[in-house]
Amino acid sequence: MRKCTLPIFLALMFLALTAPAPAWAAPNPKLLIPEFSGLAQKATESVSITLDPALLAMAGRFLDGNDPQDAATKEVIKGLRGIYVRSYTFDKDAAYQQADIEAVRSQLSAPGWNRLVETHSRKTGANVDIYIMIDNNQAIGLALIASEPRQFTIVNIIGAIDLDKLHKLEGQFGVPKLDIDLSKAPAQGAQKQRRDQ
Amino acid sequence: MTQEIESRVSAALRPVAPREGFSQKLLARVMAEQPVRPKPRRLFSEGAKPLAWWLTASLAACLVLAVGVQQHLQQQRLRQSGLEARREVVEALRMTSQKLNLAYEAVKNQSTSLADEKSGV
Numbered sequence: 001m002r003k004c005t006l007p008i009f010l011a012l013m014f015l016a017l018t019a020p021a022p023a024w025a026a027p028n029p030k031l032l033i034p035e036f037s038g039l040a041q042k043a044t045e046s047v048s049i050t051l052d053p054a055l056l057a058m059a060g061r062f063l064d065g066n067d068p069q070d071a072a073t074k075e076v077i078k079g080l081r082g083i084y085v086r087s088y089t090f091d092k093d094a095a096y097q098q099a100d101i102e103a104v105r106s107q108l109s110a111p112g113w114n115r116l117v118e119t120h121s122r123k124t125g126a127n128v129d130i131y132i133m134i135d136n137n138q139a140i141g142l143a144l145i146a147s148e149p150r151q152f153t154i155v156n157i158i159g160a161i162d163l164d165k166l167h168k169l170e171g172q173f174g175v176p177k178l179d180i181d182l183s184k185a186p187a188q189g190a191q192k193q194r195r196d197q
Numbered sequence: 198m199t200q201e202i203e204s205r206v207s208a209a210l211r212p213v214a215p216r217e218g219f220s221q222k223l224l225a226r227v228m229a230e231q232p233v234r235p236k237p238r239r240l241f242s243e244g245a246k247p248l249a250w251w252l253t254a255s256l257a258a259c260l261v262l263a264v265g266v267q268q269h270l271q272q273q274r275l276r277q278s279g280l281e282a283r284r285e286v287v288e289a290l291r292m293t294s295q296k297l298n299l300a301y302e303a304v305k306n307q308s309t310s311l312a313d314e315k316s317g318v
Contacts, residue, residue, distance in 0.1 A: 049289045051282065058275075059282035073290060083289045119303035128300040146296040155293050 027112030029133040029141020030082065031156045034103055039088050039096055049085040056080055079160030087153040094149065101147055104154055105129070108143055125149045132161075 040046045051059065056077050063070040077083075088096065108115070108131045117130040126148040133141035139162075144155040 047288070047292065049285045051285055051289065055278075055282045056286065058279045059286040062276075062279040062283040063286075073286060076290065077286060083286065085289045085292055087292060117300050117304065119300045119307075121303050121306075126299055126303075128296055128303065130297070130300055144293060144296050146299060153292060153296055155289070155296065157293070 027110075027133055027135060027140070029112070029143075029156070029158045031084070031104055031107050031143060031154075033084055033086055033154055033156060034100070036086060036088065036100065039100065042090060042095055043088040044091045045087075045089040047085060047087040049083065051083040053081050056083065076162070079162060080157060081159035082157070084156040084158075085153070087151065089151045092150065096152060098147075101145060101152060101154070104143075105145060113141075113143065 036046075040048070060074055060077060063074045065071050065074065090096065107113075108129075112133045112135070113131045114134065115129060116132045117128070119126075119128045121127075126146065128144070128146045131143040131145075132139050133143075138160055140158070140160060142155070142157040142161050144153070146153040146155075
């Protein structure tokens, strides 16, 4: 019996050391975005972009470093591990259910995610929520949910997002300066909210 | 009469031993009459050298061509995928920036209205 104990102990140690880290050990910024196949059929325009690390690296090789816009884009995607975008535009109001978005929004209440900005426009009926996941004072994930009466967009960016570099895209893609200070990022539950008239 | 015919037929058909040397003569004749088959020409024999050379060269050329075409197609596929990935990255960042702009505009409007309220406008 004693002879068996040591190999079993060693095997267990080996398994413990080589097993992947459990989900709770590190926050995971990747959202499970539904397929929305039903909505895609109803939509007049739909965009579904899935860029994994391999595709991002490949895209990086096809960005011209001498072109200012390409160079800025290259800088932004350098530390990224994934970009996922789903956007659907409809020809009439209320063509989609809020429940469709809630499936994604509910994931953002998980530990690690902080709501950075929540905007609601009564004029246009547009809502934009921006969430960020921070680990060791570094943004490792960004989630954006924008819903308008005839359109909704979900963006999930994974990886070391350098917001300064994103700011540098200002004028290239029209990315505005949001004056986000990561060191003062809001804690979970203490979210910044903005509502316009 | 019938008996006589029968006896003559049976006498004619009786087994007779072959003459001496019959088998050897027969074999010799068969061998002599067999047509001479031309020897198959070996691919790498002395006379077939040019043929073998051309065949080898053609095979090698086909192989090189096939590998070249394959590589070219693979490069094209890779380039297409790369350009598609690049287009998707640009599109994804454009959409993100568009929505960030939307949030920015909303925040700016709120700041302006708050400032107006404070100044009593």
